[in-house]
């Protein structure tokens with residue numbers, strides 16, 4: 378009988394508890410909480426030491442979220458010889474090198490399938506592909522909230538703020554939506570995916586991004602007039618320079634697979650040398666989808682599977698200087714650089730000649746920081 382301790386009893390924690398209750402091969406024997414919850418009162422504790430020092434506990438499932446104290450608790454569990462499963466993309470993205478090394482040193486497993494794609498078995502299959510094939514590219518639509526917003530804006534003319542409010546009412550978007558709409562959540566998932574795909578250790582802060590906060594219904598109408606659909610797409614690929622990684626609104630052909638992704642769904646893909654493209658479509662969040670991947674990781678550990686890490690996770694800095702494409706740019710503060718690369722107009726914006734991602738994303742970021750209204754979208 379595999380004994381689990383849960384750290385946190387929120388959306389995902391309660392989902393894991395419910396799933397485990399149905400099984401006879403594992404049980405939740407302790408739950409770390411910081412307030413009284415009647416349902417789990419007999420097994421609740423507010424003291425992490427009671428969990429890490431309990432020799433009967435095999436797996437610690439961290440479903441609290443945040444960087445601290447999640448990082449310290451995971452380290453304590455690994456050092457105490459416990460396997461760790463987590464759904465926490467923030468902590469895995471920020472401390473991938475340290476945590477995988479600590480797991481290896483202690484001879485225990487560290488698994489995080491639910492951290493990228495919620496209920497989609499993306500990381501397990503990515504890892505599996507890496508066993509005998511060379512993955513050349515990972516990414517796609519990795520955030521349900523932003524896909525819900527973009528999908529709704531294409532279905533009928535609606536202002537961004539109005540549809541964001543509706544997403545919040547439906548529980549798809551947080552009260553503070555910035556991690557979703559500005560890209561940080563996706564960047565963490567891209568970092569973890571790229572690390573596993575390329576045997577890398579990337580720093581999420583080094584991956585340039587542009588979110589959807591400034592998109593207008595006028596932009597969408599202009600895209601649709603050309604047969605384009607705009608999606609927020611993350612990409613990491615092997616290049617001659619090492620690894621390129623970025624995320625930005627992207628115009629795809631209305632017949633492309635990404636264009637058909639509805640509502641709050643995700644579509645995450647990898648490209649590999651033998652297999653070509655393989656895509657995973659599904660619910661990237663939600664209590665039971667996410668909890669199912671946490672429990673699946675526990676079952677994998679019970680079967681002896683150890684970790685996601687490769688033996689050689691090399692520190693790498695993303696280099697986007699070799700990646701070029703055209704962009705849609707809407708700004709009322711066009712400078713000489715933008716004028717020099719402009720090829721034609723589209724709606725309230727312009728279409729550029731092919732530009733290096735390494736130039737456009739820092740330029741767009743600087744303009745936003747100066748308070749210049751701006752929206753950009755890559756053209757595939």
Ligand SMILES: NC(=O)c1ccc[n+]([C@@H]2O[C@H](COP(=O)([O-])OP(=O)(O)OC[C@H]3O[C@@H](n4cnc5c(N)ncnc54)[C@H](OP(=O)(O)O)[C@@H]3O)[C@@H](O)[C@H]2O)c1
Pocket residue numbers: 384385386387388389390409410411412440441442443446464465466467491492494495661662663664667
């Ligand atoms: N929700 C999803 O669909 C989803 C999908 C994929 C991944 N994830 C990841 O799963 C993790 C959990 O997400 P969630 O949606 O379940 O969050 P949540 O509903 O906010 O639950 C977090 C729980 O952890 C508890 N907690 C936080 N800090 C704690 C501490 N220091 N000591 C004890 N308990 C603590 C909270 O307790 P209080 O109630 O006392 O605040 C809360 O019960 C996050 O890393 C998230 O990114 C979630």
